[in-house]
Amino acid sequence: MTVTPRSTTTAISLDTAAIISERSKRTWQRRLAEGEVIRLADDARGRSMVCLTDVAALICIPLQGDDVDLLLEADAGSAAAQRDLGQLFASHEKYEIAVHWLRQAAEQGDADAMQCLGAAHAAGEGVAQDNDLALMWVARSAAQGHVIARAQTRGLLSCGS
Structure with missing residues (x-):
């Protein structure tokens, strides 16, 4: 690289x-x-x-083009860059590293990162599989209006009916 x-x-x-x-x-x-x-x-x-x-x-993982700038922005604290860097590491199946960056972004209120972090907890990718944490992160994302997270929570609520 x-x-x-x-x-x-x-x-x-x-x-x-x-x-x-x-x-x-x-x-x-x-x-x-x-x-x-x-x-x-x-x-x-x-x-x-x-x-x-x-x-x-x-x-x-190989970093190309704008990936270096993304890394620098994520390291500096940008939630959007942290989310994107998390997704980049996930695409290379480096799930533990992905979860690190997604958690950083989610804790800053990034709804996309929250939804991705919920999915990671549900699948047990980079973290121990934990449905309670998965639901918590997806619900937080849905509360911010994230379309996919809202659909996921609606699906869960309809299963209980």
Whole structure:
């Protein structure tokens, strides 16, 4: 995979590096200590930041075109980018990583992410299968007017009649 960031010092958080590389945070901290990875200044939220080019070869899915910008936006906290990144990882069957990003977006109120997170809980993809959590996330999405989630909750309610 070739990642061509906007500059050689494009930064992502250490936590994101660990998530998208499927390596532990401790592994990344060791790489920092050994000088294998460039540590950049902490961001405004106090997160440890590393150079994206040091992480690029270890990202567990291929990133193409706008995917790098999507990753940077998701790392910065954009709910829409987190949702889209979650769906990207799900499309590569990296469900645990997908759930991480979907949960981040859902907790910020993104209805699409809530519906996807509910589906993940229902299917047991990336999380333990849990119908109660599936229903909770789908119901929250439906309450925000998500069309698919509304249809799902109507279907569940009609089954009880």
